[in-house]
Every structure is written in structure tokens, then in C-alpha cells.
Amino acid sequence: DTLIVKMNSENIDNESIKKAGEIIREGGLVAFPTETVYGLGANALNKEAAKKIYAAKGRPSDNPLIAHIANEEMLKPLVKEIPEVAKKLMDAFWPGPMTLIFNKSDIVPKDTTGGLDTVAIRMPNHPIAQALIKEAGVSIAAPSANLSGKPSPTLGEHVIDDMDGRIDMIIDGGMVGMGLESTIIDVTVEPPMILRPGFITKEMLKEVIDQVETDKAILTKPTDGLRPKAPGMKYRHYAPKADFRMYDGEEEKVANEIIKVANEKDSQGYVTGILTSDQNKHFYEGKVNDGVVIVSLGDLDKPETIANHLFKALRDFDKMEAQFIFGETFSRKDVGDAIMNRLTKAAGYNIINL
Numbered sequence: 334d335t336l337i338v339k340m341n342s343e344n345i346d347n348e349s350i351k352k353a354g355e356i357i358r359e360g361g362l363v364a365f366p367t368e369t370v371y372g373l374g375a376n377a378l379n380k381e382a383a384k385k386i387y388a389a390k391g392r393p394s395d396n397p398l399i400a401h402i403a404n405e406e407m408l409k410p411l412v413k414e415i416p417e418v419a420k421k422l423m424d425a426f427w428p429g430p431m432t433l434i435f436n437k438s439d440i441v442p443k444d445t446t447g448g449l450d451t452v453a454i455r456m457p458n459h460p461i462a463q464a465l466i467k468e469a470g471v472s473i474a475a476p477s478a479n480l481s482g483k484p485s486p487t488l489g490e491h492v493i494d495d496m497d498g499r500i501d502m503i504i505d506g507g508m509v510g511m512g513l514e515s516t517i518i519d520v521t522v523e524p525p526m527i528l529r530p531g532f533i534t535k536e537m538l539k540e541v542i543d544q545v546e547t548d549k550a551i552l553t554k555p556t557d558g559l560r561p562k563a564p565g566m567k568y569r570h571y572a573p574k575a576d577f578r579m580y581d582g583e584e585e586k587v588a589n590e591i592i593k594v595a596n597e598k599d600s601q602g603y604v605t606g607i608l609t610s611d612q613n614k615h616f617y618e619g620k621v622n623d624g625v626v627i628v629s630l631g632d633l634d635k636p637e638t639i640a641n642h643l644f645k646a647l648r649d650f651d652k653m654e655a656q657f658i659f660g661e662t663f664s665r666k667d668v669g670d671a672i673m674n675r676l677t678k679a680a681g682y683n684i685i686n687l
């Protein structure tokens with residue numbers, strides 16, 4: 334049975350954190366909130382515990398895990414060296430939504446790193462995550478707490494939907510702050526390379542270190558043959574059950590096309606949804622059949638809100654058993670880059686230019 338406890342950052346239930354820390358030390362699995370998405374945690378130095386994570390998620394074992402630490406003292410034993418650029422980035426962005434790739438030390442088992450000689454490390458700033466890592470006294474390996482292939486969980490209920498009965502404990506801390514996974518930067522190469530875009534953007538990184546590149550493979554379709562350096566980026570993550578297509582172009586033209594195709598599919602009897610924004614939903618209201626579900630990701634002037642609603646929207650489409658989703662594209666500016674990265678993968682690279 335899975336023990337489910339609720340708490341929030343302002344009111345941490347220390348008894349439950351004690352229990353959770355004990356479970357982690359004994360090799361069990363605990364899901365917990367972070368500021369990005371929920372994580373599925375286990376002792377990062379325990380091989381058997383790492384194996385349990387892969388089993389609970391149904392995740393391929395070549396896809397490495399991120400080790401979460403509570404302070405800088407916990408970093409040293411896990412890595413071979415801490416490059417100068419890493420120190421600068423840590424000072425600027427830790428604790429926070431940034432993961433760094435280091436050369437691993439011998440104590441980190443390859444079961445945690447998917448067989449690699451490097452290890453991904455993040456210091457989250459969520460009070461519950463911080464409290465749990467400190468209480469456990471060990472670094473906590475934690476992938477996103479979803480079943481493999483589903484969108485990352487941004488609400489406790491998403492974790493319960495996916496993990497109830499599969500793990501020892503779930504800490505439901507309500508809605509996460511950001512709703513997209515951390516920015517991953519490989520600091521073992523020169524210049525450092527972004528392997529996954531997130532809230533910490535390239536522009537923000539460049540204010541701290543002179544040079545940073547982006548792994549080209551994450552900008553192309555998997556069929557183009559480039560292999561992403563973060564093994565997880567090659568999978569079609571976040572895939573809703575529906576056939577999901579995005580339309581790019583002048584907004585009114587996009588809206589008219591979406592209205593046409595959505596009504597067509599609805600008339601054929603398919604459960605059909607539209608993904609839009611607060612600014613654009615008026616295009617569809619009154620123009621599409623009653624059966625078509627219109628979902629707004631929020632205010633285009635608040636990209637953080639769009640990011641925060643994205644994974645929930647994809648899960649909600651699954652719950653209503655949507656068969657077709659027609660979506661607008663979003664700006665790639667700042668965090669928009671991470672938003673479009675996740676949306677593009679969810680759509681299986683199916684973007685139609687009008």
C-alpha cells in the first residue's frame with residue numbers, strides 16, 4: 334500500500350518527513366514535490382533502490398536519473414571535480430530549477446546513471462524537497478514521478494493517478510511552482526552545453542558564463558539522425574493519447590484552419606479538443622461545434638502561467654479521452670523555448686505551417 338500524506342510548504346509535517354526519510358534510507362520510494370515537477374525519489378547510492386524506480390515508472394534503464402542534494406557539501410562526494418563554470422552557475426542558480434552534469438565519482442552506481450560515467454545533479458529550492466533530502470541524509474535520485482511516456486506531474490493527484498500502489502509513499506504538496514522540468518547543462522564539456530531547455534534560459538546562463546551552446550539534437554526531429562546527449566530527450570515524452578497537431582502562422586489564419594478541422598473531426602464523431610490561449614480563445618467560442626472542448630493555457634503575457642498549465646492540460650485531454658487535439662504554437666521567447674520543446678514532443682513534431 335502507498336502511504337499518501339498532504340502538506341504544504343508553509344506547514345511542513347515533520348512526522349511525515351521523518352517517515353519519508355526513513356523509507357528513503359531503507360531503500361524505498363517516495364514521491365515528493367519540487368519547484369519544477371514532482372519527483373520519484375530513492376537513495377541515489379543504492380543500486381536496488383534505483384532499480385525499483387525504473388520498475389515503478391516502466392522506464393528504460395538506459396535513461397539516467399538526477400541526484401538531488403540539499404547543500405553543497407553533498408555535492409563533493411558524488412563528483413570527480415567541480416569545474417569553475419559549474420561553481421559560477423551553482424552560485425547563480427542553486428537552489429533552483431537547474432541540473433548540472435558532472436563526471437561521477439566511484440560511489441555513484443551506474444544503475445543510477447544509466448551506465449554513464451557522468452551524473453546529473455540538482456539542488457531544488459522547494460521547502461518540502463529540501464526538508465526530505467536533509468532528513469534522509471543521502472542524495473535522492475529522482476526522475477519525474479510520472480509513468481514513462483506520460484506528462485510530468487504538476488499536481489499531487491497526477492502522482493496518485495500514476496503511482497498509487499506502485500511506491501511506498503506520496504507527499505502531496507499541491508501544485509508545483511513552475512510546471513516544467515529543470516534546465517540541464519553539461520559542464521563536463523567546453524563550452525557547457527544545454528541538454529534540455531527550462532526556466533533558466535540560455536540568456537540567463539550567458540549573464541553568468543561567457544559561452545554556452547545548445548545540443549543541436551534537441552532542436553531536430555529524432556528521424557533526422559542526431560542523438561540527444563541527454564538519453565531521455567530521445568523518447569517521445571509527454572505524448573497524449575490523442576493525435577495532437579499544432580498549427581503555426583498568422584493567428585487568424587491558424588484559428589480558421591483549426592475551426593475547420595476541429596468541426597470536421599467532431600462531426601465524424603471523434604472527441605476533439607483545441608489548445609489555445611486567453612487572448613485567442615474568442616476565435617473559437619461560438620464558431621466550433623458544442624462538442625469541441627476549448628482549453629486555454631492562460632495569458633500569453635504570462636509565459637510562466639502557460640508553462641504551469643501545460644502538463645495538466647495534456648493530462649486533462651487524456652482524461653476526457655480526446656482523440657484529436659488541434660493547437661496553436663506559442664512564442665519561443667525566454668521560457669517559451671522550453672514550452673515549445675515540450676509541446677513539439679507532445680505533438681510528435683507534427684507542426685503544420687500555414
Ligand code: TXA
Nearest residue numbers: 369371372397451452453476477514515563564565566
Ligand atoms: O526538474 C527536474 O529535473 C525533475 C525534478 C523531479 O527534479 N526531474 C526530471 O527527471 O525531470 P527525469 O528523469 O524525468 O529527466 C532527467 C533527464 C533525462 O532526460 C535524462 O536522460 C537526463 O536528465 N540525464 C540524467 N543524467 C544524465 C547524464 N549523466 N547525462 C546526460 N543526461 C542525463
Ligand code: MG
Nearest residue numbers: 476477478485
Ligand atoms: Mg521525466
